[in-house]
Amino acid sequence: MSAALTDLLREWMPHQRWFGGKGREWADVTEEGFLLDQAHPVLSVHRVRVTYSDGASETYLVPLSWRDHPAEELSSAFIGPVQSADRETYAYDAMRDRDATCPWLIHLVNASTIGPMHFHPAGVTYIPEGLPGDILSTEQSNTSLVYGQEAIFKLFRRLEPGLNPDVEIHDALRKTENPHIAPLLGHIEIDDPDPSVEPATVAMLQTFVPNASDGWRLATASVRDLYAEGDLHADEVGGDFAADSERLGAATASVHADMAKVLPTEPADPAWFAALAAQMAARLEAAIGVVGQLAEYAEGLRAIYAAVADSAEDVIRQRVHGDLHLGQVLRTATGWIVLDFEGEPARPLAARRELDSPMRDVAGMLRSFDYAARHMLVEQPEDPQRAYRAQEWAERNRTAFCAGYSAASGTEACGDSPLLRAFEADKAVYECVYEARNRPHWLIIPLQSLARLTAVG
Ligand SMILES: Nc1ncnc2c1ncn2[C@@H]1O[C@H](COP(=O)(O)OP(=O)(O)O)[C@@H](O)[C@H]1O
Numbered sequence: 001m002s003a004a005l006t007d008l009l010r011e012w013m014p015h016q017r018w019f020g021g022k023g024r025e026w027a028d029v030t031e032e033g034f035l036l037d038q039a040h041p042v043l044s045v046h047r048v049r050v051t052y053s054d055g056a057s058e059t060y061l062v063p064l065s066w067r068d069h070p071a072e073e074l075s076s077a078f079i080g081p082v083q084s085a086d087r088e089t090y091a092y093d094a095m096r097d098r099d100a101t102c103p104w105l106i107h108l109v110n111a112s113t114i115g116p117m118h119f120h121p122a123g124v125t126y127i128p129e130g131l132p133g134d135i136l137s138t139e140q141s142n143t144s145l146v147y148g149q150e151a152i153f154k155l156f157r158r159l160e161p162g163l164n165p166d167v168e169i170h171d172a173l174r175k176t177e178n179p180h181i182a183p184l185l186g187h188i189e190i191d192d193p194d195p196s197v198e199p200a201t202v203a204m205l206q207t208f209v210p211n212a213s214d215g216w217r218l219a220t221a222s223v224r225d226l227y228a229e230g231d232l233h234a235d236e237v238g239g240d241f242a243a244d245s246e247r248l249g250a251a252t253a254s255v256h257a258d259m260a261k262v263l264p265t266e267p268a269d270p271a272w273f274a275a276l277a278a279q280m281a282a283r284l285e286a287a288i289g290v291v292g293q294l295a296e297y298a299e300g301l302r303a304i305y306a307a308v309a310d311s312a313e314d315v316i317r318q319r320v321h322g323d324l325h326l327g328q329v330l331r332t333a334t335g336w337i338v339l340d341f342e343g344e345p346a347r348p349l350a351a352r353r354e355l356d357s358p359m360r361d362v363a364g365m366l367r368s369f370d371y372a373a374r375h376m377l378v379e380q381p382e383d384p385q386r387a388y389r390a391q392e393w394a395e396r397n398r399t400a401f402c403a404g405y406s407a408a409s410g411t412e413a414c415g416d417s418p419l420l421r422a423f424e425a426d427k428a429v430y431e432c433v434y435e436a437r438n439r440p441h442w443l444i445i446p447l448q449s450l451a452r453l454t455a456v457g
């Protein structure tokens with residue numbers, strides 16, 4: 001079966017949204033399958049190792065469901081026929097096959113071990129094991145299934161050794177009962193074929209937050225209201241977002257405080273500041289290789305980073321979110337929920353688990369206010385009035401977020417800090433690379449921010 005299956009995967013995987021090796025030439029592919037369920041339909045999980053022609057390799061997790069006859073209602077999930085010793089069977093993308101979604105939860109409830117896969121329920125939690133799961137349409141580098149309005153199952157497609165920070169942080173936060181996170185219900189790991197290598201995290205199950213809107217949608221609705229009334233200020237039009245930004249600042253501070261209680265912390269020393277400045281400078285050099293326009297701001301950016309190397313700020317390092325933005329927070333009827341503690345997807349897992357300043361997350365959210373304010377200007381011709389309004393909206397919400405964060409944390413969160421400025425600049429450099437690769441028409445947003453950041457004294 002395998003030879004034919006690997007041929008099929010070679011055809012199918014490059015077209016999947018979650019596949020990170022698009023455009024790279026495959027030199028080799030191997031797969032190893034494990035049976036998760038034997039009936040209605042058969043469900044198997046495959047560890048697929050792709051080696052590229054440059055010698056690099058990546059390992060992906062591919063769940064497949066199997067039918068004896070083609071299922072017309074599943075045409076969008078169809079992968080192809082596979083010839084086994086005595087017959088032909090039909091392979092489907094199991095994440096899009098509703099009938100194949102129950103075994104994940106059943107195995108979590110039973111704390112099963114299947115081959116190298118270990119299912120870990122999170123303590124005494126309710127797992128809605130009888131419900132089928134529906135794929136979330138916003139599938140990106142991971143694939144999520146929503147079970148009723150009760151639980152959300154996130155499959156981490158690319159396997160990396162080590163506990164995924166999203167699981168690690170949610171697990172640690174369980175004992176804090178923090179109201180601003182969605183509780184962890186369980187997770188799945190897979191042993192590496194090499195016993196000296198740490199297991200990889202396959203998936204996590206989390207409480208689903210019903211009837212919520214994400215922060216990006218709410219913030220951009222507010223900006224739209226403002227643009228519709230070009231001569232009114234942000235506090236004079238409907239849909240002002242500042243009160244929510246303030247609450248979001250307070251929620252972020254509350255999550256940070258609890259992370260510092262249950263996970264390691266350490267005072268920052270001069271060596272840390274120097275290493276951070278060096279990392280930021282190195283990221284800039286690499287980014288210039290991808291986005292040539294960054295060279296124009298390089299001198300100003302190097303000066304911003306140099307100020308960090310000499311910083312004597314009082315910083316307690318701790319675990320942080322790592323990629324906080326408006327798309328990662330949900331507004332419920334009662335407040336904000338922070339999601340997805342995986343960190344920046346482009347960074348290696350070990351780097352994403354390092355202790356850091358919580359100001360990295362504050363900077364991430366400030367960058368997001370900037371994005372929300374300006375993304376609609378990208379489509380518009382030169383419009384000084386709206387550009388002025390955008391600046392006003394970003395500043396108003398930045399001030400409100402910082403006020404909420406400062407009040408809840410008892411610190412002066414967004415004073416004149418070289419560190420915060422450097423985090424904002426570094427995030428904007430990361431965004432330039434992200435936009436160049438994913439949404440080139442939005443590259444102008446972080447580039448213009450860098451022009452402003454480097455223009456200040
Ligand atoms: N616990 C949850 N409750 C409700 N919706 C959720 C939950 N977790 C994630 N989502 C929805 O799924 C989207 C993607 O989730 P996220 O954890 O950010 O995955 P990814 O790592 O693929 O970006 C979120 O933007 C949100 O809309």
Ligand SMILES: O=P(O)(O)O[C@H]1O[C@H](CO)[C@@H](O[C@H]2O[C@H](CO)[C@@H](O)[C@H](O)[C@H]2O)[C@H](O)[C@H]1O
Nearest residue numbers: 140323325326327344345364367368371431434
């Ligand atoms: O949510 P992900 O972990 O996939 O984060 C990645 O994609 C984000 C885009 O969805 C990207 O965020 C950037 O665009 C946002 C608007 O779409 C904006 O609010 C953020 O401030 C901006 O950084 C994120 O950087 C990337 O890691």
